[in-house]
Amino acid sequence: MRTGLKLVNRTASLLRRLAVLAALAVFMPRQANADAEQGDLTRGRSDAPTRVVYTPTAFTLEPGRTRITVSDLSVFGIEHGFDEFLQVDFQSALPILFFGGSLWLKSTHAFTEHVRFGAYAVGCLTWSYDPEFVAGITRFLQFFGGGLVLSLGTEDLFVSLSASAFAFYGRLSESGATAESAGEHSSISPGHGWLALPGAGLSWRPVRRVSLSIEASNVVADFAEPGRVWVVIPGVRFMGDVSFVEVAAVAPIFRGVEKIMIYMPLGFPYVSFGYGF
Numbered sequence: 001m002r003t004g005l006k007l008v009n010r011t012a013s014l015l016r017r018l019a020v021l022a023a024l025a026v027f028m029p030r031q032a033n034a035d036a037e038q039g040d041l042t043r044g045r046s047d048a049p050t051r052v053v054y055t056p057t058a059f060t061l062e063p064g065r066t067r068i069t070v071s072d073l074s075v076f077g078i079e080h081g082f083d084e085f086l087q088v089d090f091q092s093a094l095p096i097l098f099f100g101g102s103l104w105l106k107s108t109h110a111f112t113e114h115v116r117f118g119a120y121a122v123g124c125l126t127w128s129y130d131p132e133f134v135a136g137i138t139r140f141l142q143f144f145g146g147g148l149v150l151s152l153g154t155e156d157l158f159v160s161l162s163a164s165a166f167a168f169y170g171r172l173s174e175s176g177a178t179a180e181s182a183g184e185h186s187s188i189s190p191g192h193g194w195l196a197l198p199g200a201g202l203s204w205r206p207v208r209r210v211s212l213s214i215e216a217s218n219v220v221a222d223f224a225e226p227g228r229v230w231v232v233i234p235g236v237r238f239m240g241d242v243s244f245v246e247v248a249a250v251a252p253i254f255r256g257v258e259k260i261m262i263y264m265p266l267g268f269p270y271v272s273f274g275y276g277f
Contacts, residue, residue, distance in 0.1 A: 049155050050079060050087065050106075052201030052215040053235040053248050053270070057160045058108045058118035058151035060087040067276040072269075085109060100126025100141075114153055121146040122166070143168035147197075156205040160215075165196040196220040211237045213248075229254045233270070246272040 048061050061067060061081030069077040077091040085108045092101035102124035110116045125142045147164025169192040199217030206212070213236070219229040235248030249267030252260075261267070 049158070049203055049211070052160055052203055052213050053233045053246070055160070055162055055199055055201055055215050055217065056106060056118065056120050056147070056149055057158070058116035058149050059155060060085065060106065060108055065276060067274055069272055069274040071272040098126050098128035100124065116151045118149045118151070119146065120149070139170065141168060141170035158203055160201045162200070163196070163198045165194065167194045168192065193222045209239050211239065213237065235270070242276055244274045
């Protein structure tokens, strides 16, 4: 237990240091006179607020723009704006003990300059293999769903209201048989369920290079009663002309969470790097 906590703390410390270094790199001006202009909030190629922190917004990348992101040094994503109201995202992770990815398709419509509505669909499929289990046993998880989002305001100051729902299906080993018991039969049974995430978010960009965001979602599922589990994610994004770094903290809220958060009072670190072109 102590070894695991030490590993988590060291990982969090490493992510914080990398975030500081990346923030310093982002702030190095490519055009000295551009930052000298007072009140210049012109956005670069990397900082379109397509998400509050993680929850999608009703904003999209400019047509023809592409952005690559890396989160917590393990999850990779690529976003592309096909036109003003259509964006496609793909996310995957390092293939360590599992393979897979998710595909996001988002379409938006601007009713006015300050009112935008969006809808998105998500599909994900993963396969995992654990060497502790009997050779040949593969576990997989697939989920699909989507959501609606309403963003009120401009890209520099907006509120987003969202609601999403997902259904998932997987096959897991019940027996937990190890390689030492390879001769024994290990039963495999399916599992399925659903998950809904109503939530809200706020984002404000007080200066050209920095934006502050916070989002909160209520976890409603067949394994959690409504209102019992919340997830709050505050974050700050440092933006350059073509790149950004975002530092956030994922803070779950439920009964008994203090036993976990005593080791990470600010929440679980979530650091993202992005490059747009």
